[in-house]
Amino acid sequence: xxxxxxxxxxxxxxxxxxxxxxxxxxxxxxxxxxxxxxxxxxxxxxxxxxxxxxxxxxxxxxxxxxxxxxxxxxxxxxxxxxxxxxxxxxxxxxxxxxxxxxxxxxxxxxxxxxxxxxxxxxxxxxxxxxxxxxxxxxxxxxxxxxxxxxxxxxxxxxxxxxxxxxxxxxxxxxxxxxxxxxxxxxxxxxxxxxxxxxxxxxxxxxxxxxxxxxxxxxxxxxxxxxxxxxxxxxxxxxxxxxxxxxxxxxxxxxxxxxxxxxxxxxxxxxxxxxxxxxxxxxxxxxxxxxxxxxxxxxxxxxxxxxxxxxxxxxxxxxxxxxxxxxxxxxxxxxxxxxxxxxxxxxxxxxxxxxxxxxxxxxxxxxxxxxxxxxxxxxxxxxxxxxxxxxxxxxxxxxxxxxxxxxxxxxxxxxxxxxxxxxxxxxxxxxxxxxxxxxxxxxxxxxxxxxxxxxxxxxxxxxxxxxxxxxxxxxxxxxxxxxxxxxxxxxxxxxxxxxxxxxxxxxxxx
Amino acid sequence: xxxxxxxxxxxxxxxxxxxxxxxxxxxxxxxxxxxxxxxxxxxxxxxxxxxxxxxxxxxxxxxxxxxxxxxxxxxxxxxxxxxxxxxxxxxxxxxxxxxxxxxxxxxxxxxxxxxxxxxxxxxxxxxxxxxxxxxxxxxxxxxxxxxxxxxxxxxxxxxxxxxxxxxxxxxxxxxxxxxxxxxxxxxxxxxxxxxxxxxxxxxxxxxxxxxxxxxxxxxxxxxxxxxxxxxxxxxxxxxxxxxxxxxxxxxxxxxxxxxxxxxxxxxxxxxxxxxxxxxxxxxxxxxxxxxxxxxxxxxxx
Numbered sequence: 001x002x003x004x005x006x007x008x009x010x011x012x013x014x015x016x017x018x019x020x021x022x023x024x025x026x027x028x029x030x031x032x033x034x035x036x037x038x039x040x041x042x043x044x045x046x047x048x049x050x051x052x053x054x055x056x057x058x059x060x061x062x063x064x065x066x067x068x069x070x071x072x073x074x075x076x077x078x079x080x081x082x083x084x085x086x087x088x089x090x091x092x093x094x095x096x097x098x099x100x101x102x103x104x105x106x107x108x109x110x111x112x113x114x115x116x117x118x119x120x121x122x123x124x125x126x127x128x129x130x131x132x133x134x135x136x137x138x139x140x141x142x143x144x145x146x147x148x149x150x151x152x153x154x155x156x157x158x159x160x161x162x163x164x165x166x167x168x169x170x171x172x173x174x175x176x177x178x179x180x181x182x183x184x185x186x187x188x189x190x191x192x193x194x195x196x197x198x199x200x201x202x203x204x205x206x207x208x209x210x211x212x213x214x215x216x217x218x219x220x221x222x223x224x225x226x227x228x229x230x231x232x233x234x235x236x237x238x239x240x241x242x243x244x245x246x247x248x249x250x251x252x253x254x255x256x257x258x259x260x261x262x263x264x265x266x267x268x269x270x271x272x273x274x275x276x277x278x279x280x281x282x283x284x285x286x287x288x289x290x291x292x293x294x295x296x297x298x299x300x301x302x303x304x305x306x307x308x309x310x311x312x313x314x315x316x317x318x319x320x321x322x323x324x325x326x327x328x329x330x331x332x333x334x335x336x337x338x339x340x341x342x343x344x345x346x347x348x349x350x351x352x353x354x355x356x357x358x359x360x361x362x363x364x365x366x367x368x369x370x371x372x373x374x375x376x377x378x379x380x381x382x383x384x385x386x387x388x389x390x391x392x393x394x395x396x397x398x399x400x401x402x403x404x405x406x407x408x409x410x411x412x413x414x415x416x417x418x419x420x421x422x423x424x425x426x427x428x429x430x431x432x433x434x435x436x437x438x439x440x441x442x443x444x445x446x447x448x449x450x451x452x453x454x455x456x457x458x459x460x461x462x463x464x465x466x467x468x469x470x471x472x473x474x475x476x477x478x479x480x481x482x483x484x485x486x487x488x489x490x491x492x493x494x495x496x497x498x499x500x501x502x503x504x505x506x507x508x509x
Numbered sequence: 510x511x512x513x514x515x516x517x518x519x520x521x522x523x524x525x526x527x528x529x530x531x532x533x534x535x536x537x538x539x540x541x542x543x544x545x546x547x548x549x550x551x552x553x554x555x556x557x558x559x560x561x562x563x564x565x566x567x568x569x570x571x572x573x574x575x576x577x578x579x580x581x582x583x584x585x586x587x588x589x590x591x592x593x594x595x596x597x598x599x600x601x602x603x604x605x606x607x608x609x610x611x612x613x614x615x616x617x618x619x620x621x622x623x624x625x626x627x628x629x630x631x632x633x634x635x636x637x638x639x640x641x642x643x644x645x646x647x648x649x650x651x652x653x654x655x656x657x658x659x660x661x662x663x664x665x666x667x668x669x670x671x672x673x674x675x676x677x678x679x680x681x682x683x684x685x686x687x688x689x690x691x692x693x694x695x696x697x698x699x700x701x702x703x704x705x706x707x708x709x710x711x712x713x714x715x716x717x718x719x720x721x722x723x724x725x726x727x728x729x730x731x732x733x734x735x736x737x738x739x740x741x742x743x744x745x746x747x748x749x750x751x752x753x754x755x756x757x758x759x760x761x762x763x764x765x766x767x768x769x770x771x772x773x774x775x776x777x778x779x780x781x782x783x784x785x786x787x788x789x790x791x792x793x794x795x796x797x798x799x800x801x802x803x804x805x806x807x808x809x810x
Binding site: 194332333343355362399420445449460461464467472 | 604627628629637645646648652660698700704705708709711720746757760762765777
């Protein structure tokens, strides 16, 4: 009756939809317009080759950096308020230590800080000879905020840096509370990736101290490994840099253009310190220390220090994208060479096709025309699975192929159960129509329960699993649904359709 | 159309079968524990793993010797794919040595085995991550098993669920034993293969149980073992055909799959065979023995 036509229509509709979703995978160039509807099936790294790195954000370091920044601004404030601060230290990531000239100065300092710095908690006052020390800590709540923000900030910075790398479809994802997953398909040069992506890239401008000055100093190493003293107060940082570019004057260098704020600060600093050396420090390594001959108003500076072109490019990328709020530690790193990825795909496809052919041959040979229906339903099953994976933007991985193998096995089993049941009914004397109906009906509970169990497992694994297990679970869950659709719904249409034409075209079984 | 239904007494020999299975399980557990930490790949132990290719004169021993000579005393080397020139090399180290280690390994390969030698794949897993992967994989599998137990109890009854899960354990343990015996190590991919085996085993068991459930609804008085035998015989053609076809597919994976897939397909083959066997000789006996112990009627769910 008309239900066959309706059902056939539904089936046809799904097939067409499936092909729409599949087109980007198989006909990449010509379907740019349909991009908004569906994307090509993305391949996991084990199939496409590429780099996979899991970083852990060192959150305590971000807290320490915040304390350091707070220390710097307190120093400036107290100097402006003419309160005699002799030393500022951040001895631990959550502690701030201020040394004052004497006890009264310390009390004035304490009062001043109470006004401005609500995030600091007063901890203790310790005498230090004639001087006095005030110790402050950052509240746990505020520290937690810094820690959490550092991860989102790191993700953003990584994204900026990776964008500049020009990788097709990189994946940058926060994992858990403090980890970041970075996947770059098709990239084989892990070393460059790690340099550009993983370095903190903290840029600072400090003055080289004049001998005998009272400013605090800190020793750092330069590129040759020698130790140099610089003032411990940074005057400008990478935040004041708007643009960084590779330049080829006097060898390879990186030219910096400041923001308008930064340019103003730069002018002020250079005006006040003509004759001194300005140290340019990157990640606590001194790169160069040019003399300030005159005030600089254009907001331009350049870093040169024996770079190769590659190094200069990487540095420019990193400075443009901004510094990381904290160092990243590599927890996991995997690289699959592109040739291995391509080989895996080829072999995987060969194996699946070979297995499928054997199954198809058997089905047609044993079940004759009904076998043909089963083979078509299997093909449809595979097509639907891949189409749905593409539609959801899921990734096909090597374990996903294993799940595919399992799904095909279960799908074949479903067909066999139905057909054997139909044969049983025929043997027991039922007429053709009745046998088909009984066969499908009685087989239904078995197929339903078996597939539901698999779906249940698939969903549990999806929510609990990571990486390969998740890839397996996605394909399995989708496969179960398509199997139910194809084995029960789709095959039945074929049988019913063939019964209900005017002439009898029974399907042999 | 005539169809002869067989009347083979499958379950008659189940005590023998159970003993046979117990022996296999014991053997597999022994292998599992005897191998200690070496059974885990780098995914679970942490460290470096390289897949290298030797252009000429390669052999697992040769690669190991070359690495030992350059100071890598604890290198673990094994052949990756039968007949290929690819080898899996496992080395200890932490994250800071990554680039240095890679160039050294490449240098050793090209200097000893021809300039076309190469590193095809490299993995580094930090120690914390290794442990986490282990715990997470185990947790996921255990919860999945609990899920199966719950689902089958709900759709059938507890005795059947128990039978299915025991059969599951049997299949995974024995196929894992065979997998480890062939010299392979556990990686996340192996976990995926184990899950595939779980899937097949459950599928097979549920299909037979469904028939038993159906037959039981038609009878007032019955002898459970007779009903089970009858169902197995009734479904014999389906059972043989499906298992033949899945074996075809697994064999195709084994012969054509290449490297990673090939090793795991051995695992799958063992699992599929175990799965077919366990449905009849583990799952059903468990249900039988449970009912003997508890007495009482089976709810025809």
